[in-house]
Amino acid sequence: MSRDKLTTLAVEDGSTARVPTMRDVAALARVSIKTVSRVVNQEPGVSPELADRVLDAVGLLGYRHNLTASSLRRADQKTATIGLLLEDISNPFSSALHRAIEDVARRRGTLVLAGSSDEDPDRQQELLYALVSRRVDGLIAMPASGNQSGLLRERRLGRPMVLVDRPAPEADSVVVDNRAGVGLAVRQLAAHGHRRIAFLGDLRSIWTATERHAGYVEALAAQGIMLNPRLVRMDVRGVDVVGRIVHELLAAADPPTALLAGQNLITIGAVHALQQLGLQHRVALLGFDDFPLAELLNPGVSVIAQDPTGLGQAAAELLFARIDGDRAPPRQVVVPTRLVPRGSGEIPAP
Amino acid sequence: MSRDKLTTLAVEDGSTARVPTMRDVAALARVSIKTVSRVVNQEPGVSPELADRVLDAVGLLGYRHNLTASSLRRADQKTATIGLLLEDISNPFSSALHRAIEDVARRRGTLVLAGSSDEDPDRQQELLYALVSRRVDGLIAMPASGNQSGLLRERRLGRPMVLVDRPAPEADSVVVDNRAGVGLAVRQLAAHGHRRIAFLGDLRSIWTATERHAGYVEALAAQGIMLNPRLVRMDVRGVDVVGRIVHELLAAADPPTALLAGQNLITIGAVHALQQLGLQHRVALLGFDDFPLAELLNPGVSVIAQDPTGLGQAAAELLFARIDGDRAPPRQVVVPTRLVPRGSGEIPAP
């Protein structure tokens, strides 16, 4: 090792310091870099004496193992990093999912690179490329609606991948049992005497929205309730839109006695609208997807709770099985939902 | 290039496929790997003819640039990745922060590796090492209370670092103006005639909790209100603990006419307790830190809103300035808070 290289070493002042490498440690400990490698990786077969010298040098120099170089060289090429593609990491559902995945990953010494696609396919593709370039060991994605060819191409190229919340034929996926969930909701409302149950659904381009709508139609039939198209509104987005639609529905002749909201923000919009109309204790409300503080409202808002933690756990476990070499055909895991009665869904029909 | 290597190439079935490298692309396009490198990195000086051949080969093989190898070799050694150390990524404050940081990072083509320390110093240290091993270009950390020597050591070793929400003497930090925020709260309550204002604070080991307490003491003095130690409770953790304390306070002789909650969950616990007592329209409540749906409660909950997005933006911008070589002495950025009146804080003193 040349002297001038050593003299530019880090001195805990962070100014012009070069980051120390195994060479530096080896030079200081008077061993070969291979011996340093063995000590750092806790491989057996190094005498305690040399190991101590190496560890001292590591501490003195502030040496930090370089995982990028390591994973480049190592046989398995694993980076101990997985990618997570979400619609928006700051949305509570997503961040609960993220956290559950992190917890599973942590047990394997794996870190999570997360990004928000904002439902924009270009942004999703950009993120995907950024993750693949970093050679993540696998990917968990909540795919943006529409074209998923980019994702599926990476999967075909051999990168382990699990889709969450929205399935695709050729890939592993973990989804919520949307239809059964809506079934629970309809049954609960029917049990309290409701026959005129309105359904407010999200954008039809979103898979979960159409599933929930389908569940509504099925469940009405199962309860022997005639489907009334005037009580079904899809593509409901935005608090004010929800408000307008709730007003319209309730002002009509033969208004609904119960509202079934197909998504989080729709539920909140409906709460708002019912409060404005002073009808929150007269008209039943049941929402799909839980939200914080639903129990503190008056009345408490009954919901069909999804289980983002269960979803994340299942997705992460499936992904790691794939990373470990599981070559079975694509699996689809379905996570159940749960009815959480809090009052608003138990208001009886007049 | 040897023939047998080429024959094991990926064939879009993901089975035993080897990931294609620049060598494979170069062989297929009949150019040198350096030329491939130039095309992939969009360096000038490649004839259009060769560039086309290379791009065709890239598409055909599904070649993906390997950023780990690239950053290992490149002069600046940048990985285009930053680390984010939070208490819990799924908490709304943290995930809003995360999102803001992601947005700034995105403009620089940088990805974010995030992890949750759960306020556990060992876990924090473990995460820190994992991030440093991956040679993140910089770190944003919301440090766990207590020993921050691990973090500060990395900073001294030259890794750009910004602390959020909790400062440290020798490092850059971005914090909320806790004292001024509590000042706003006290002033608002005093303006509505309150003189007996109780303060419920979080664990004293948390810096923000002591700051807010200090702000409370200062603001009372500024309003000419005598500090009553019986109205101050610190180390309040857990919904049931909050409930018990609110009951105690209000049952005492000379009870407070207003509650000032020093943290998110304390506020929610207080709402709960006041609802149980049926006093939510009689006792004023002002919370530090906003929370979703606060406006839907009855009465709406007035809060001092922090600005996690502003915090995240400021932290990310400061970090990138450091990454770009800014060597100025440590800076401390203070982000203001905002009073959001929604009703509960505007209940007049009896």
Place this chain on the structure above:
DNA sequence: CGGCGCGTAGACAACGTTGTCAGGAACGTA
């Protein structure tokens, strides 16, 4: 017509690490 500059292309080494293999010492056995 020789020399020079320019634009393009590739050979080679290097980044920091680990897999492979060979060398040497210490020990036991024939």
Place this chain on the structure above:
DNA sequence: TACGTTCCTGACAACGTTGTCTACGCGCCG
């Protein structure tokens, strides 16, 4: 004494990429 075995250590090449440097062909100028 010769030889095999075991344990420890290090030299060297390789992972996939990019920085540096050289080479070649072409056109232009003196």
